[in-house]
Amino acid sequence: MKEFELINRYFKGRGITRRDVDLGIGDDCALVSVPENCQLAVTTDTLVSGVHFFADIPPRALGHRVLAVNLSDLAAMGAEPTWVxxxxxxxxxxLPWLEAFTDGLHEIAEYYNVQIIGGDTTQGPLTITVCAKGIIPKGKALTRGGAKVGDWIFVTGPLGDAALAIEARKRGIALTPENKKALEQRFFYPTPRVAAGQVLRGMATAAIDISDGLVADIGHVLRQSRVNAVIHADKVPVSQALKDTLPEAERWPYVLAYGDDYELLFTVPDAQKSALQAKLKQYGVDAACIGQILPGEGKLEVLLRGQKLALPAKGYEHFTA
Amino acid sequence: MKEFELINRYFKGRGITRRDVDLGIGDDCALVSVPENCQLAVTTDTLVSGVHFFADIPPRALGHRVLAVNLSDLAAMGAEPTWVxxxxxxxxxxLPWLEAFTDGLHEIAEYYNVQIIGGDTTQGPLTITVCAKGIIPKGKALTRGGAKVGDWIFVTGPLGDAALAIEARKRGIALTPENKKALEQRFFYPTPRVAAGQVLRGMATAAIDISDGLVADIGHVLRQSRVNAVIHADKVPVSQALKDTLPEAERWPYVLAYGDDYELLFTVPDAQKSALQAKLKQYGVDAACIGQILPGEGKLEVLLRGQKLALPAKGYEHFTA
Known part of the structure; x- marks a missing residue:
């Protein structure tokens, strides 16, 4: 099967059709219309085989994941995803691989009402780059730079599951079949917090998605907001599967430093705290308060039941090995 | 050097700053403003080492080229490039490779007034994907589907030079030093026809950039416009370097089928023909009339001094080997 047949079979005419797409796949460019009084939000993420995923990852999961990690960045700005x-x-x-990969891709695209408007198909080592676009009412974006002293720090869900799924495979950590399934589900099919991100608009002061690890990602917020923070490790939500598998003393690298969680971390003023938590609950998101913003210039302190916890190694960065 | 240092050193704060970029590199997304009454044009192209370029390509050329091939797609729609x-x-x-690569990249970005608004830096086999965005007054885009019977077919410049540069290296074709330099310049530093594309708006009926070869690319126009065409091979402009190197009988695969030229092919009604040629000349573009659109359903005939020329093999497609 050649390039153009492949595009026709797996992409053209598949997936949803948005009214604001004036010209989709099949010309030199796609053409779309951004609504008036909206800004365009743009993000790009690449997944490389052997670096971001094992080469034998189920292709349907890979199709889901490559879109999910990009939608997560849009969510962290409070944007509504539109085109990729x-x-x-x-x-x-x-062919069976492509069938499953595009099934996973179109499935999540349809769920979030996102249209695939174009791309490029080339031969080479397995690498996938998505450039996701979204829209956001002018001036309403959530950045990393808005956290204020006294704001509470929240995360939208449990951390460390994807990390444990990966390390269990790499280092042969024993998992019960149910826990293996639950943890792999979190790695293979992460949930971008798209609705939550939009709920945060106008209420949260800063937001980021946790892709490189809680400590590394909150670091961006603290430096860009020019504040310090304290986090209570024992307040960070963890799943039953992670609790079952690791004694507390062994959890922290997974929970605090590993990344791949794609939960949102956000800050909210005391006056909005309860209202925001209640509103998120309506969307099925049980956000947990894990700490507070303090005066300072970018430092983080992590406490465990009031005692200082040594920070685990930093989040994932390429070219550090 | 780690990922974040690399981004800070080679990308953040380098290159031009556009007023319509509300938030550039350094958050979960970039934020930009599309002017009212404009559509957004979006295109993506990937270059893979060993497939689209030799691994030893000068990195400055690679930086230029990866942006040029994307800007060429915007040019083919008549769009004004804005963000990548x-x-x-x-x-x-x-480091020296990255320095030269980003020099080439920022140089062409500045020339075309394009801002790099974000990206992703990962470790893996050398692969570069650019997603280029541009703007275009609503309804003014040039597509592949607008060619009409009787329209004249033009190209914006000589074809086959990049092809000859590649094949000379692969197959050891002898070149004079001047010709080698001229041909490699065309492969390493292709000129996206950005100004020409915008001149074509409102005058040309269809346009495409020649990336996969003249025959393959005009084929897209003919099928999407539901017309036939005749092309006179001897009217297709070729460079002195190509003429010097190849006798006429050996030229056609390079000129008609190879691609990598990044000239525009466009169609124009007879009534606009002279005016458009004159206007392009003001921008330094000497467009050549190479044929005409005929009634039909997508067929191409190539003539050489009135005699039918056997079509060379089709343009480049991935996964055909």
Whole structure:
């Protein structure tokens, strides 16, 4: 199967059709219309085989995941996802693999009402880049730079599951079948917090998605907001599967430093705290208060039942090995 | 050097700053404002080492080229390029390589007044994906589907030079030093026809950029416009370097089928023909009339001094080998 047949079979005419797409797949560019009084939010994330995922990852999960990690960045700005471009570099044409990959991709795109408006299909080592676009009412975006002294720090869900799924495989950590399934589900099919991100608009002061690890990602917020923070490790939500598998003393690298969680971390003034928590609950999001913003210039202190906890190694960065 | 240092050193604060960029590199998303009464044009192209370029390509040329091929797609729609996202997958951090690569990239970005608004830097086999965005007055985009019977077919410049540069290296074709330099310049530093594309708005009926070869690319126009065409091979402009190197009988695969030219092919009604040629000349573009649109359903005939020329093999497609 050649490039153009592949595009016709797996992309053209599949997935949803948005009214604001004036020209989709099949010309030199796609053409879309951004509504008046909205800004365009743009983000790009690449997944490389052997770096971001094991080469034998179920292709349906990979299709889900590559879109999810990009939608998560849009969520962290409070944007409504609209359009994506897909650059797919494949070692060869494996039809069942492509079928499953595009199933996963179209499934999550439809769920979030996102249209794939174009892309590029090339031959080479398995690498996938998505450029996701979203819209946001002018001036309403949540940045990393707005946290204020006294704000409470929240996360939208449990951390460390994806980390444990990966390390269990790498280092042979024993998991019960139910826990293995639950943890892998969190790694394979992360949930971008798209609705939560939009709920945060006008209420939260800063937001970021946790992709590189809680400590590293909150670090961006603290430096860009020019504040300090304290986090209570024992307040950070963890799943039953993680609790079952790791004694408390062994959890912290997974929970605090590993990343791949794609939960949102956000800050909210005391006056909005209860209202925001209640509103998120309406969307099924049980946000947990894990700490507070303090005066300072970018430092983080992590406490465990009031005692200082040594910070685990920093979040994932490429080219550090 | 780690990922974040790399971004700070080579990207953040470098290059031009556009007023319509509300938030650039350094948050979960970039934020930009699309002017009212404009559509957003979006395109994505990937370059893979060993597939789209030799691994030893001068990095400055690669930086230029990866942006040029994307701007060429915007040009083919008549769009004004504005913002790009860059996904850079590198095997390792090679500082002199990165310095030269980003020099080439920022140079062409500045020339075309394009801002790099974000991206992703990952470790893996050398692969570069750019997602380029542009703006275009509503309804003024040039598509592949507008060619009408009787329209003249033009190209904006000589074809086959990049092809000859590549094949000369692969197959050891002898070149004079001047010709080698001229041909490699065309492969390494292609000129996206950005100004020409905007001149074509409201005058041309269809346009495409020649990336996969003249025959393959005009084929898209013919099928999407539901017309036939005749092209006179001897009217297709070729450079002196190509003429010097190849006897006429050996030129056609390079000129008609190889691609990598990044000239625009466009169609124009007879009534606009002279005015458009004159206007393009003001922008330094010497467009050549190479054929005409005929009634039909997508067929192309190529003539050489009135005699039918056998079509060379089709344009480049991935996964055909």
């Amino acid at each position: 471009s897909l650059a797919l570099t494949l070692p060869d044409v494996d | 996202s860059l996904a850079l997958t590198l095997p390792d951090v090679d």
